[in-house]
Structure formats: structure tokens, C-alpha cells
Amino acid sequence: MAAQVQLQPSARCFQLDGNDSVLEAALHAGLSLNYGCSNGKCGLCRARLIAGEVSKIRPHDFVFTEAEKNLGHFLLCSYTAVGDIVVEAAEDAMIPKQQISTRLKKLSPLADEILLLQLQTPRSQRLRFLAGQSVRLRLDSGFAARYPIASCPCDDRNIQFHVRLTQDDEFAQQLATLETNDVVQLTGPIGRFILDDSSQSPLLFLAFETGFAPIKSLIEHAMQLEIGNSIHLQWCAVNTSRHYMRNLVRSWADAFDNFSSTLLAPDGLETDQRSIGGSPELACASIAGACVEHAVEQHTDLSDYDIHVAGPAPFPKLTLDRLRRLGVDKRQLKSLNTP
Numbered sequence: 001m002a003a004q005v006q007l008q009p010s011a012r013c014f015q016l017d018g019n020d021s022v023l024e025a026a027l028h029a030g031l032s033l034n035y036g037c038s039n040g041k042c043g044l045c046r047a048r049l050i051a052g053e054v055s056k057i058r059p060h061d062f063v064f065t066e067a068e069k070n071l072g073h074f075l076l077c078s079y080t081a082v083g084d085i086v087v088e089a090a091e092d093a094m095i096p097k098q099q100i101s102t103r104l105k106k107l108s109p110l111a112d113e114i115l116l117l118q119l120q121t122p123r124s125q126r127l128r129f130l131a132g133q134s135v136r137l138r139l140d141s142g143f144a145a146r147y148p149i150a151s152c153p154c155d156d157r158n159i160q161f162h163v164r165l166t167q168d169d170e171f172a173q174q175l176a177t178l179e180t181n182d183v184v185q186l187t188g189p190i191g192r193f194i195l196d197d198s199s200q201s202p203l204l205f206l207a208f209e210t211g212f213a214p215i216k217s218l219i220e221h222a223m224q225l226e227i228g229n230s231i232h233l234q235w236c237a238v239n240t241s242r243h244y245m246r247n248l249v250r251s252w253a254d255a256f257d258n259f260s261s262t263l264l265a266p267d268g269l270e271t272d273q274r275s276i277g278g279s280p281e282l283a284c285a286s287i288a289g290a291c292v293e294h295a296v297e298q299h300t301d302l303s304d305y306d307i308h309v310a311g312p313a314p315f316p317k318l319t320l321d322r323l324r325r326l327g328v329d330k331r332q333l334k335s336l337n338t339p
């Protein structure tokens with residue numbers, strides 16, 4: 001059975017299926033509500049029922065006073081909806097930093113020298129974050145680095161990252177030697193590379209190689225929320241083998257009318273081929289330039305767009321410089337350097 005849940009004061013609505021808790025349904029819908037343990041202990045998910053009926057699906061240790069119960073207070077993680085309900089619950093603007101001991105669940109190649117890393121949190125301590133945010137990862141050896149999250153906040157236990165394995169990145173080299181169930185300390189979330197929920201503007205995402213990671217999180221979240229904004233992804237790389245999730249991008253295009261994408265590599269770009277074979281900075285400058293020129297060709301007027309740019313340095317800076325020179329207002333732009 002499906003029920004409709006409306007949150008107050010935001011008036012956002014989402015669907016609750018079967019016996020899911022109200023919290024689970026909200027997270028699946030991509031909403032960011034306040035919560036902590038997910039199992040009835042901390043009380044952080046408390047909310048107030050304004051209309052309709054809820055039913056307890058698991059016992060909880062957190063105790064409400066009689067007065068609170070009479071006012072309709074309940075725990076979002078421990079109750080489901082019996083028919084349509086209206087609930088008063090605050091949605092998070094800023095999520096406090098959390099420290100979590102995670103375990104490595106998966107480490108597998110995505111492309112040559114690019115790894116998929118999946119960490120799992122304990123059941124009782126899931127990571128609350130917004131799409132596009134990053135975390136700091138620390139290994140037992142003491143090596144630490146900041147990485148953008150590549151997965152959607154709708155799965156708050158299985159946190160994914162795209163790791164570029166370069167010779168001079170000692171953290172990535174050590175990470176590549178970890179085994180299943182090894183501990184990785186995670187602190188976060190960090191950063192404001194997030195969607196502006198209040199904006200109706202079309203969204204343009206410019207990614208270079210593993211800059212796709214935070215942009216994947218943003219796009220999956222936007223799709224989960226079923227936002228009406230049109231979404232265009234432009235994913236640039238030094239060669240087509242670095243478009244390591246092209247099937248996923250294709251599936252987005254098949255499933256969502258408002259999504260389109262362009263995957264660009266030097267053979268399809270009007271770049272200076274000599275510079276691609278030269279220093280990495282020159283190659284990056286050339287690709288950044290071609291990426292922006294392609295964006296301008298496709299979207300003649302960029303003044304309407306919210307633009308997110310992500311990738312290893314110096315791609316974000318070079319791209320932003322080009323966009324600013326084209327007259328794009330800095331308030332439309334968000335950028336992120338990825339490892």
C-alpha cells in the first residue's frame with residue numbers, strides 16, 4: 001500500500017511504500033531530514049503528526065513525555081504511515097559533521113587507474129550528507145585525503161567514491177592495497193558543491209574525468225527528487241576509455257526526458273592534438289577550452305544556467321575562467337577540485 005506524506009512547513013511531498021518507516025521513505029525520496037541512529041535511540045528524528053495516522057513498526061528506547069505524545073510527537077525512524085499523513089519536521093540546511101568508522105565493502109576497477117571504492121557504515125551510524133558534498137578519509141597508516149562522494153544520499157550506508165590512482169598520490173596508492181572489511185575513518189560531510197533547491201534554472205554539469213563522481217551524486221539526487229529543471233551533463237576526458245560509467249549515463253538519458261548528455265574526448269573535440277600529447281596542464285587547458293566551447297555551441301545563452309564544474313586541478317579553474325570571460329555571472333557557478 002502506498003501513502004502520501006507531506007512535510008510542514010516546506011510542503012514537500014513524498015510517497016511511502018509498504019511498511020517502510022517515514023524516515024526511510026523520506027531518504028529514498030532524496031529529502032534531508034534530521035536523524036541519527038535510525039533505530040529509536042537518539043530522538044533526533046522526532047517529528048509531530050499534524051494529520052492522519054501513524055503506526056509503530058519497531059520498539060524504541062527514546063521516551064516522550066505524556067504531553068509530547070498528546071501533541072502528536074513521534075519518531076520518524078520507528079513509525080510508518082497508515083494512509084496519507086501530514087508531518088511537521090525540519091529539513092536540514094546544514095548537516096553537522098560526523099565521524100564514522102566505516103568498513104571497506106568493495107574496491108574494483110572502473111577504468112585504467114580509476115577505482116570504485118565503496119565503504120559501509122555501521123547500521124546504527126549512517127552518514128547524513130547532501131549530494132555533491134565531500135568527506136575526509138583516513139587510513140590506519142595515518143594517510144588522509146578529501147574525496148567527493150559519488151553516491152546518492154538516498155543510500156546513507158553504502159558510500160561510494162571514484163579514486164584516481166596516480167603515482168604521486170600516496171593516499172590512493174595505500175587505499176588500493178586495502179582488503180574487504182578493513183577500517184577507513186570517515187569525517188564529514190564537507191563543502192557547498194550542492195544543488196540550490198530553490199532554483200528553477202536549467203542545470204549544466206561540466207565534469208572532467210573523476211570530476212564525474214560528485215556530479216553523479218548531484219544528478220542521481222536531482223532525479224530522485226524528480227525536479228523539473230532540465231539537466232545537461234558534459235563529461236570531458238583525455239580519451240573515451242575514461243568515460244568509465246557511460247552505460248549509466250545512457251540509462252539516465254533513456255529514463256528521464258529532461259536529461260541530456262555529451263561525452264567528449266579529444267578525438268571528438270577541436271583541441272590542439274599536440275598539447276594533448278604534451279604536459280598534463282596543457283592537455284587539461286586544451287580540453288577545458290574545448291569543453292566550454294562545446295557548451296556554448298549547445299546552449300547559446302548560458303546566462304540562465306546553474307553551472308557545476310568538477311574535476312582534477314586545473315580543470316575547474318580553467319573552465320571557470322573561460323566561463324567568466326564569456327560573461328557568466330559568478331553566482332551561477334559552483335566548482336570543485338577533485339583528487
Ligand code: FES
Pocket residue numbers: 035036037038039040041042043044045046062075076077078
Ligand atoms: S534516528 Fe535516532 S531515534 Fe530516530
